[in-house]
Amino acid sequence: MVEYEAPLRDYDFLFNEVFDVTPTIKRLGYDFDEDFLSMLAEGWADHAKEVWLPINQLGDRVGLKFENGEITMPQEFKDAYKQGIEGGWFSTSTKPEHGGMGAPIFFQSVIWGEIATATNMAMSVLPALTLGVYDVLNEHGDQVLVDYFSSNLAQGHWAGTMCLTEPHAGTDLGIISSKAIPQDDGSYRVTGTKIFITYGEHDMTENIVHLVLAKTPGSPEGTKGITMFLVPKYLPKDWKSGDLDGLSHDLMQEHNGVTCAGSEEKMGIHASPTCVMNFDNSVGWRVGDLHTGMKLMFQMMNQERLATGIMGLGLAEIAYQNSLAWAKDRRQGRDLRGPKDPKEPADNILVHPDVRRMLLEAKVNNEGCRALAAWTGILLDQMHSDDPDEVEYASSLVALFTPIVKAHFTDVACETASTCMQVMGGAGYCTEYAVEQFYRDVRISKIWEGTNGVQALDLAGRKITQNMGKNLRHLMWPLTEFIEENRDIPEMLEFNKPLHQGVRGLQQLTLLMIAEGQANPHFLAAGATDYCRYFGNVLLAYMWAKMAKKAMEKKGDPFYDAKIASARFFFKRIYPETVSLAAKIQSGHKSVMEYPTEMF
Amino acid sequence: MVEYEAPLRDYDFLFNEVFDVTPTIKRLGYDFDEDFLSMLAEGWADHAKEVWLPINQLGDRVGLKFENGEITMPQEFKDAYKQGIEGGWFSTSTKPEHGGMGAPIFFQSVIWGEIATATNMAMSVLPALTLGVYDVLNEHGDQVLVDYFSSNLAQGHWAGTMCLTEPHAGTDLGIISSKAIPQDDGSYRVTGTKIFITYGEHDMTENIVHLVLAKTPGSPEGTKGITMFLVPKYLPKDWKSGDLDGLSHDLMQEHNGVTCAGSEEKMGIHASPTCVMNFDNSVGWRVGDLHTGMKLMFQMMNQERLATGIMGLGLAEIAYQNSLAWAKDRRQGRDLRGPKDPKEPADNILVHPDVRRMLLEAKVNNEGCRALAAWTGILLDQMHSDDPDEVEYASSLVALFTPIVKAHFTDVACETASTCMQVMGGAGYCTEYAVEQFYRDVRISKIWEGTNGVQALDLAGRKITQNMGKNLRHLMWPLTEFIEENRDIPEMLEFNKPLHQGVRGLQQLTLLMIAEGQANPHFLAAGATDYCRYFGNVLLAYMWAKMAKKAMEKKGDPFYDAKIASARFFFKRIYPETVSLAAKIQSGHKSVMEYPTEMF
16 A cells, blocks of 8 residues: 655645745736645645556556557556546646646646656656647747647647657767758658657557657757757648648558667666657658757756656655655664553654654655745746746746756655665565655656756856856845845744855855866866755755744644754754765865776 | 676785785684685686676566465576585585585675675575574584584585564564474474565575574563574474484475465565565474573674675675776767867767766775775684684674674665666666666665664664773774874875874764763664764775775885775765764754654
8 A cells, every 4th residue: 555645735835835926926927826726736636646646556567568669558557647638637737729727837847746756657757748848849839830739739649758869879969860851841851769768659649749859961060950850650641741731630550750669678667668769761840940959959858857856856755655654653662761652562663763864854855855846836937927037037046946956856865765765674675565666766867857967067067157157146145135034033043044154155165166167177077966966955955944934933833843843854964964065075076087097 | 798807806905915814814723825715716706707697687587486385496596506506605614524615704704795795696695694594503503403404504505594573573573472382302393473584485405494583481571582493494304303313314395384475576686585484383493592592693693784784895896897887888978178089979978077976986985895894804703713802802893893884885885886877877777787786686785684773773872882882992992003103104194184083073973972872862863873874984984094005005006006096085075974974963863853753
């Protein structure tokens, strides 16, 4: 029996109390209020718990079947997916004109995302990728492509993928060799092999819409020469040449030269296909201008990076809930200060400080990440404001937060899954309890959508200097204001003081990284991972100080008292890692770079 | 293709140069010299690489088969095991009178153990457990039991297990309910259910010898009332009652009331059975005195704890070697200071500081742990000295090091396996490359033989105060001497100074833990895990300073220069975590214990 309750109370606290989201979404023109959003969250939580969660272990055990170029998903997954379409659960944030609900982005990206990945990570990626394709298409595609594909993507009838990686080109997309040859009718013929394509092939939907990066003849070397193409698995039945204007949604029986050559055997997410895709003279259409493929793909990629971070949170949360359930049942040993339940043969393991430490590390990191996720989600909506200042502010922070949410959340999530397994001892290692699946599933999140090392480089090497450092200044403003506001509030001292120290430390480390990095980029790259983790901790510290502040308004209520106790745990037992991280960054690159390469 | 080369060069450096083991083993009366031990290590490395390694992935994929109470192992495992017996590879350290080779314990526990677990962890546990049973039996068993069982155990013809855990009693053995009823003929009838019994049932050997903890009628409550019994799966054919004196080694066809009720499905070590064992009025014989079961089992347990720590090292080493092989082949991106291989489309990923950081973290932690393992292995031999002072010194250090080797090595090993997977990106997550198996397999090592939290409590709550603090004093003596010796050697400053700081920090933290722990044991328990990790880091710091010192004698030779560079990396990029650990310990127990239990 796998336990899961969606953290609806926490969402309410974050969105309505800590971030007071209603005025913002009203101002942004959403026709949604607090109550409706709560109802929507509850409805989705119920659906995910009733339909997705019960088949999650089955998905792990049975997995997918690859045969003759086709992938067959477990029937239970197909049924569940169909129910999701019928319930409108894949179209909460797509446009009403495409059959969507047009809910705020934060609902989809944070609430939907966390619950989806917690209850069935393998399944969750399919609608998440589809939404990414829908969004890129709608923002950059020609009207005729938008018209033809949007409704089916918006409602989940057709699925989407992103096709970037090639066997020799993963992180380094500049060296891809897929080709797209322009045709007289305005279409292209796309040829190449892509690997690690999530849901590249499956039988959950009637059609699969691939966004493929390729190079056109004579395009510049490197990433500058890359263009994005839309290549459907099946073409419309009545298509002969040219564009898709007015064509029916009935599909040809023959593949559009798109074949799946295999699916990787993986450590986890067994019900999420990871495909080798061959495009052989496949008909495709350009999305966006020539040579803008990287920019467009990065728009989708950034969305998926945030989604991956939140996936870490989802899995860490369900791992926590299941190890907690175990701990509540398990009796071993005695409270060191004397038996708590003398009538029982042993006390519950929650009496043991080290067990509590583990559970609190999990819980407090989860809630801190959730708060930062909530803020980021709201910023995603603010990026669509009519006010250019708000757009700039929100875009700057999202640019800054994206690598941190991706890397810090998933690093911490993998540690949390391990900690939760540890709470359970031998049982945690057994398949009977689902935590071992979460431990395996969540591990991909550190790799997906750019490894966490790449995220750290993006943060340290790009995001902090981007726009003349504006990203960071936009963050420092609310941070400094908060610290000033709370400087003289005695009960905030225990949170505000270390936060202030952390922010000062972050500023010093940032200056060090920039200064030394200019002289030698190896310095910056050698410290990037530790810098990203330092930054993540400072943001979580801000979140915890903010939550504690809000909770103090309702002291005496157990929910709010627990928040204050959690904030205290964060500052005492998690945050101190910043001290070591600073020391490692300051130690520079020499110990890393001067090790003789031939002696590895 | 899985890569593995046993670290023979490193063993040579450690045993012969850093610890100069030959005079010690001569003094202890072993008839072994440096050359013979090198040959033995080479022979074992060849056997493990040729026989064990090629079937390791098969073991993971095929696993074991449980049917009608019997476990069938893959035929390849049975063949390999037989070859191991024939080669004498399971009897290197057992006594010559039982057909063993009588090699020094360090050979078996460190060199044999690391290579065995690296090449085939699932297989390695069988001979390791058997040896544990052999040793306990020989030290504490009645002569008639020793005579009957030893030769078959010593050579691996029969296997051994330790049966402690029951469904309701894992860490808390005081509440076990297995019973042993004394019989008139001097034997016992043992009844009870034991879970998580590694190799509790299998078809690798003709017989399985279980050491079972149980309670005799009227024995005291708790761990004080526990006695150890030897219960074979099969009794001798000609046994009717009484003891085993002079009986043949031909066995009955019927089980001795010992049945396997199932084997757990686990995340890893699929070819290592984890059994539910039922003893139903099984014939057994007492090992050692009544009510000494815990003490005796702990002797075996301590041996297995060290073995588990070294298993962590073995898996971390093979994970490192395979991620390194990948990294050497993989070309992505360019050196940030300009292309290294301009003729290639991309540079090798070893140019990237963050990739080097990951590989060095793995390598340097592995080599540091190996050094501490080597020292511990030699101390195990010294425990058998004729000189009571040497025995006391060695026993004290082994008592202190056991929880650290178990917990620190395995914590670090799990992190290392993850780091190595990360180096490989998506490939690391795929089954095709074996690192994902190592990642799953190694995870049990944090749980086995007492979770790492239990190890930390053993260290902080028992080992540092045991014998009036003598354990710690025996460590401080060589540490202080080393620091003094190197105080004025300029090239040692970069290692000696932080080592000195760490040792002082350790002393202060120890005093804090003892003082505060007396007032409130929760303080001690809340800080135990961080304290254990701090201690582990200080010991590795000592090892690295010692290795650097030795390496300086041969500066200019690439092997020794790499050791100095590794020591530098350790002090710059790993050791600084001690600062955070100290802060967490000092923050005390309140943030852990005052969180309201009902709000978890």
